[in-house]
Amino acid sequence: MINPDPALLQAASEVRLKAYAPYSKFPVGAAIRTLSGKIFVGCNVENVAYPEGTCAEAGAIAAMIAGGEVQIAEILxxxxxxxxxxxxxxxxxKIAEFAGQGVPVTLCTTDGxxxxxxxxxxLPGAFDSHHMDRAK
Known part of the structure; x- marks a missing residue:
C-alpha cells in the first residue's frame, strides 16, 4: 500500500481545486518539495488557443524557481x-531538469x-546538459 506524503497530497489536492480547466474539465494539481523542505504548488491553466495552456507540473516548477529554489526532492x-x-x-x-534520476514521483487519484x-x-535516458558538452 502506497502512503503519499500527507503534506504534498494536501497541497496538490487544494491547488487542484483552483485549476482553470473550462475546456477539458480535467483539473490537475502538483506539489513539489525542495531540498530545503519548502513546498511549491501548481495547477493546470488552460487557454482557448489550445494547447497553449500550462500543466500543473510546469506551474509548480515555475513557482519553485520564482521562490528561489532549483532542486526538486519529491513531487506529487x-x-x-x-x-x-x-x-x-x-x-x-521539465521535472528531469530540476530533479535527479532517483527523485520520488507519486501519482495519485482523488479517490485514493x-x-x-x-x-x-x-523518463529513462533523459536528455540533460552533459549531452551538450561539445557545444561549450
Whole structure:
C-alpha cells in the first residue's frame, strides 16, 4: 500500500481545486518539495488557443524557481482519473531538469489510488546538459 506524503497530497489536492480547466474539465494539481523542505504548488491553466495552456507540473516548477529554489526532492501529481496520471512528455523533461534520476514521483487519484515512481522511471535516458558538452 502506497502512503503519499500527507503534506504534498494536501497541497496538490487544494491547488487542484483552483485549476482553470473550462475546456477539458480535467483539473490537475502538483506539489513539489525542495531540498530545503519548502513546498511549491501548481495547477493546470488552460487557454482557448489550445494547447497553449500550462500543466500543473510546469506551474509548480515555475513557482519553485520564482521562490528561489532549483532542486526538486519529491513531487506529487493528483487528478480525478480512474488511474494515477503520469506527467506529459514535456513535463517529464521539465521535472528531469530540476530533479535527479532517483527523485520520488507519486501519482495519485482523488479517490485514493497512488503509484510511486522515480524520475528515471518517468523518463529513462533523459536528455540533460552533459549531452551538450561539445557545444561549450
Amino acid at each position: 501529481v493528483i487528478a480525478d482519473s480512474p488511474e494515477p496520471i503520469p506527467p506529459c512528455g514535456g513535463c517529464r523533461q 489510488k497512488a503509484r510511486d515512481l522515480t524520475v528515471a522511471d518517468l
